[in-house]
Amino acid sequence: MNLISTLIDKITANNLWDKEFVLQRNEFLKEKGTIDTNLYLVVTGSLRIFVVDEFEEHTIRFGYKDNLIASLDSFLNEQPSDFYIQALKKTTIKSISKKKYLSFINSSQEYKEIWLSILEKFVLQQMERERDILTSSPLERYRRVLKRSPKLFQEIPSKYIACYLRMTPETLSRIKKS
Template sequence: MVDKLLQSGLHWEKKEFRRNEFLKIPGSTDTHIYFIENGSLRIFMTDEKEERIIRFGYTGNMIVSLDSFLSGKPSDLCIQAIKRSSVKIASKKDFYELICSGEENMKFWINILEDVVLQQLEREKDLLIHSPRERFERVLKRSPQLFQEVPNKYIANYLRMSPETLSRLKKS
């Protein structure tokens, strides 16, 4: 699906991000969509000085602060490079011109949105599960690549458990 978008003629600007560098900061409006050529990123928010990781993206993924991208309004979400990352960036304006240029492109966008909604529902289920082991097993089954691409401290935050608990679960 993403390959089609990359070969669509959409103007992509390539940019390198250093570890911990931000693609989007809180209070800003996201007017771009990002394709991760290599590296890994995280989307998170800070509440009462505690970070809450919402989503990860790594090599081959698209990522965006979807609330801001869709609404055109500022968002509290941040997008930050977890490690050195190479990212292709397209503007919302160019992206929307592409998806509005034909029925097939619109279907492509609807498929992306449907996939994101289904992923978000799975994420919500994960957060409702009390057992750290079950949360870990669900995410491992759904996204084994996550454990290759992302440091444990971020995965533990995402799973709402301590790094020590995650380490024990990985060993067992």
């Protein structure tokens, strides 16, 4: 059972989405220094979540069809975030406010358990990603992401995948060819 699909279906069945809107390619959903406490469903298209240091951008995560995304730090603590969320192509999104979402989650033990399981999986994925970046070769990182998220390579341009994998686009291209 896909817990995210189950959660999306429950939100949709209860008609809880606040609005649906379209972002054009390269348009920002969220910029650094802003507070965003909404949860988003990617209906079509794709987005990236990234931070910028003084030298370069660092892609943290992607969202594409049927993914839930958020500036999770801002969603949880209601403070400004250093994250940007940007459309990589024309993207249709639905949103639900934190207040409405938490009211829904707290209305049922089943929903609470689904949400907790999703958060646990997310934390484990982030830990695995961090370990990979720190200890794995570029080839190993590529193989793990390909195994874990094959759809990523169909939805996201290679230059952003390379950034996510902490390698140059040229290195990613060589790995994909070999």
